[in-house]
Amino acid sequence: MNIGIRNPVAKTCFYAVLLIWSFFVLYPLLWTLLDALKNNEQFLRNAPWALPKLPLLWSNFSYVWNKYNFDSYFINSLVITTGSTLLGLLLSASTSYVIGRYPFRGSNALYLFYIASMMVPFVLALIPLFFLLNSLHLINTSIGLILVYASSVLAFGIFVLVGFFRSLPKELEESAVMDGASYYGTFFRIMLPLSQPGLITVAIINVLNIWNEYVVGTILINDPKHYTLPVEIGVMQQEMQYRTEWGPLFAALLFTIVPVLVVYIVFQRKIASGITAGAVK
Amino acid sequence: MKTSGTAKWQRNVFIASFTIPTLLFFCIFTIYPVIKALYYSMFDWSGMSDHMDFIGLQNFKDMFRDPIVWQALGNDYFLVAGKVVGIMLLATFFAVALTRFNFKLAGFFRSIFFIPNVISVVVIGVLWNFIYNPQIGFLNAFLSLFTKEPVTITWLGFTSHTIWMLLPPSIWAGIGFYMILLIAAIQNVPESLYEASDLEGSNQWQQFRSITMPLVWEQMKVSILNIMMTTLNGSFVIVWIMTEGGPDNSTQVMGSYLYQMAFRQYHFGFGAAIGVLILATSLVTTVILQRVLRQETIEMS
Numbered sequence: 123m124n125i126g127i128r129n130p131v132a133k134t135c136f137y138a139v140l141l142i143w144s145f146f147v148l149y150p151l152l153w154t155l156l157d158a159l160k161n162n163e164q165f166l167r168n169a170p171w172a173l174p175k176l177p178l179l180w181s182n183f184s185y186v187w188n189k190y191n192f193d194s195y196f197i198n199s200l201v202i203t204t205g206s207t208l209l210g211l212l213l214s215a216s217t218s219y220v221i222g223r224y225p226f227r228g229s230n231a232l233y234l235f236y237i238a239s240m241m242v243p244f245v246l247a248l249i250p251l252f253f254l255l256n257s258l259h260l261i262n263t264s265i266g267l268i269l270v271y272a273s274s275v276l277a278f279g280i281f282v283l284v285g286f287f288r289s290l291p292k293e294l295e296e297s298a299v300m301d302g303a304s305y306y307g308t309f310f311r312i313m314l315p316l317s318q319p320g321l322i323t324v325a326i327i328n329v330l331n332i333w334n335e336y337v338v339g340t341i342l343i344n345d346p347k348h349y350t351l352p353v354e355i356g357v358m359q360q361e362m363q364y365r366t367e368w369g370p371l372f373a374a375l376l377f378t379i380v381p382v383l384v385v386y387i388v389f390q391r392k393i394a395s396g397i398t399a400g401a402v403k
Numbered sequence: 404m405k406t407s408g409t410a411k412w413q414r415n416v417f418i419a420s421f422t423i424p425t426l427l428f429f430c431i432f433t434i435y436p437v438i439k440a441l442y443y444s445m446f447d448w449s450g451m452s453d454h455m456d457f458i459g460l461q462n463f464k465d466m467f468r469d470p471i472v473w474q475a476l477g478n479d480y481f482l483v484a485g486k487v488v489g490i491m492l493l494a495t496f497f498a499v500a501l502t503r504f505n506f507k508l509a510g511f512f513r514s515i516f517f518i519p520n521v522i523s524v525v526v527i528g529v530l531w532n533f534i535y536n537p538q539i540g541f542l543n544a545f546l547s548l549f550t551k552e553p554v555t556i557t558w559l560g561f562t563s564h565t566i567w568m569l570l571p572p573s574i575w576a577g578i579g580f581y582m583i584l585l586i587a588a589i590q591n592v593p594e595s596l597y598e599a600s601d602l603e604g605s606n607q608w609q610q611f612r613s614i615t616m617p618l619v620w621e622q623m624k625v626s627i628l629n630i631m632m633t634t635l636n637g638s639f640v641i642v643w644i645m646t647e648g649g650p651d652n653s654t655q656v657m658g659s660y661l662y663q664m665a666f667r668q669y670h671f672g673f674g675a676a677i678g679v680l681i682l683a684t685s686l687v688t689t690v691i692l693q694r695v696l697r698q699e700t701i702e703m704s
Binding site for chain 2: 126127133136137139140143144146147148150151153154157165166169170171213214216217219220221224226232236239241242243244245246247248249250251252253254269270272273274276277304305306309330333334335336337341351352355356359368371375378379382383385386390393394397398
């Protein structure tokens, strides 16, 4: 039996701290929405916490979407996130399956190699990556970003999925082999569907990271046609020095935040289990 | 004999086909760039042409004479220290409060507190820029409520201490992740231990000191190491969005200085050398921290 907190004063204080922190977390989001509905005059005249004046400027959203080309940035982000998550998942799941269930000479070394690579700071690779992609003519292409992102999520995927594949019961596989299924058939028709929970966990964490990624995007993409959302947000905020369009900037932030918030709300439990699995190093 | 030979062959083909493509891909897009960075760090190279001058360790010698590198290094460790203290204190408190205090809304708070972690650091940087904005910012408007004259502090404009301003957004953005880790760790502690100590009449604080703390120490250690590594590798983004390393390079961190030297000033060799410095510092700090944080770990049966 959990004793909880007996002292009512202490209990109230702790509750207050939790409520205050909830406010600190939620308020900036609410504030983003409210400010997305204001014009410049309201920013300059009224307090930052003032409610937007009626009529609400919903047009800021369509303005950003059309005039700032957020329609294409949104699609770029969507394509790149989906492509690199799927490619990363395919490459990490296949290797994890073999390491987890078909140990061979050197399989443990291979596993450790991937794990150890997580210790290497990714910034170190930035400069060579730029020149590598340049020589492959993949600068300013979605494919280039997809390849780099997919590679950057491999180690984490292998780390989580090896453990996952190891935990699946051996009998299923054996009976599949008895029935004459090939190694590939067993993997694609039996093991992959069974490991869906693990795959989804890894996929969700990767989707969040890739959707939000900024540094690699900034370096590998300098043609506005191919910007992803975070890259454009960075550019847009620098442009605010000469062109003040605060309302549209907040609307732009929302276009970036809302999709990940939806993913988070739907897959909360998966995300928590992914974090926990990834940290038992 | 023959059949087992084919079976073995099939198995090997299967293993190869499932591991080699991944390994090749990983080597091309992650391992090769890392090794190439070590190589570039020994050249003077503008990146504009194929012409590269081999200068050995000169970049590293220059680096140690460059005051901005030392500034950046200091800022990086300042952020590491500030984030470790801020995040660990709050994340531990929240994790304990949401598991051991019997609060009805624990699940709700837990969901809320994680939200900053799913938002892009770029977005967080832009939002906090508006909090600090001297004319239309939140902080000045709030302070103005208590003063006669409107407050117009340029929070991000001081040549000293501006790095302090980058701590709140970094801590704000980091807590949820470590809270989730610690919650999972606390939930793994056998309930019987708490029950036994309840019978002895110990309070929450005593339980935290004698049960929770020692049993989740492993996770806390992992968290501290992780904060250190992600800060050294990734503090670049928040710095770049909020201050671009300014004013006067006072908020430069190693990552942002690498970016500036390489992609703005075209000293790619020097930039690569900073990358090597980041690698070296994060490895050395990991080893040192692991020594410092070593404690008798209690085996759970």
